[in-house]
Amino acid sequence: MKIGGKAYRTIWLGEDGWSVVVIDQTKLPFSFETARLSTVGETAGAIRHMTVRGAPLIGATAAYGVALALRADAADPALEQALALLGATRPTAVNLHWALARMRARLIGVAVAERAAAAYAEAAAICDEDVALCRAIGEHGLGLIRSLAAGKPAGERINILTHCNAGWLATVDWGTALAPIYLAHDVGLAVHVWVDETRPRNQGAALTAYELGAHGVPHTVIADNAGGHLMQQGEVDMVIVGTDRTTATGDVANKIGTYLKALAARDNGVPFYVALPSPTIDWSLRDGLSDIPIEERSAREVTHLWGLGEDGQPGSFQVTAPGSVAANPAFDVTPARLVTGLVTERGVAPASFEGLSRLFPELAQERAK
Numbered sequence: 001m002k003i004g005g006k007a008y009r010t011i012w013l014g015e016d017g018w019s020v021v022v023i024d025q026t027k028l029p030f031s032f033e034t035a036r037l038s039t040v041g042e043t044a045g046a047i048r049h050m051t052v053r054g055a056p057l058i059g060a061t062a063a064y065g066v067a068l069a070l071r072a073d074a075a076d077p078a079l080e081q082a083l084a085l086l087g088a089t090r091p092t093a094v095n096l097h098w099a100l101a102r103m104r105a106r107l108i109g110v111a112v113a114e115r116a117a118a119a120y121a122e123a124a125a126i127c128d129e130d131v132a133l134c135r136a137i138g139e140h141g142l143g144l145i146r147s148l149a150a151g152k153p154a155g156e157r158i159n160i161l162t163h164c165n166a167g168w169l170a171t172v173d174w175g176t177a178l179a180p181i182y183l184a185h186d187v188g189l190a191v192h193v194w195v196d197e198t199r200p201r202n203q204g205a206a207l208t209a210y211e212l213g214a215h216g217v218p219h220t221v222i223a224d225n226a227g228g229h230l231m232q233q234g235e236v237d238m239v240i241v242g243t244d245r246t247t248a249t250g251d252v253a254n255k256i257g258t259y260l261k262a263l264a265a266r267d268n269g270v271p272f273y274v275a276l277p278s279p280t281i282d283w284s285l286r287d288g289l290s291d292i293p294i295e296e297r298s299a300r301e302v303t304h305l306w307g308l309g310e311d312g313q314p315g316s317f318q319v320t321a322p323g324s325v326a327a328n329p330a331f332d333v334t335p336a337r338l339v340t341g342l343v344t345e346r347g348v349a350p351a352s353f354e355g356l357s358r359l360f361p362e363l364a365q366e367r368a369k
């Protein structure tokens, strides 16, 4: 996608041909800066501290982290150490573990002298594939938006609510939940996006609004608590979100607050879609509520807000009474029964084992072995 007229992906190789460059998402939306990663330790730090975030991008970054590790030492112990270090950075997004497992499977049989080159090639393949998967999700989701548009008077805007950031910044390019919206906008459909601010880290206000704005998509940032009201007023035609891990049965883990939007959507007859590439499906899990690990992040993300001060300088300030205790579960699980459909690279599936395995029979079978 483009920033200031220049096409970007969220991750690429530096001019030296080996270091890894990412967009520093902790600086957005006020400053567009990149960060250079030259060791596996820096890569793990970038994922943990959310310089990069979003399930598919976390996986792609970790893959390059393995390549950086092997550049320094490609022997088996170093490979295993890198996989363990990167695997411990964030617990909920399964794309991380998917990417690391894929890297291990590709590299373990490769001669030590050739491993680093093979790792770079595999990481690049993961990135390219992510772009293709997201683009295909966009095409399938576009069909849903076209159907909504067909049911409205010509030219009336189609209101889509989204939560967190599941746009191109969360992937290598295009995004998951936002890919259909970009395509709909590009073909001339009158889409308008309600952007949940997404407390506590405000990925909606800071990132989704930023990237929609950069592409010219009309949008309005709302407080997280406004969605139910807007649905009651008939102001939301569809909800679409991303996911960090979806079980084989269609239970969806996504940014905290997603479940409440699904409840409100169900109560108001608003379709609730989840967009995901197949690496986000955890075929080993059947029950999202009991089986998906939910990341608990620092209480400071709740007690403090980060933004631009009146002096124009970025900084954080406290919003809670001194001494108040805060809790910060970063994700929740929306049960499959509340999900209208899963928008994947192969089409839209019912949120169920039958629905997913019909689209991905080879993956479902692999796991059943």
Ligand code: MRU
Pocket (backbone or CB within 6 Å): 053, 054, 055, 056, 093, 163, 164, 165, 166, 167, 170, 171, 175, 176, 177, 203, 241, 242, 243, 244, 254, 255, 330
């Ligand atoms: O904590 P984050 O910002 O990594 O959480 C991101 C989300 O919850 C996204 O909605 C999810 O990863 C889907 S991204 C395509």
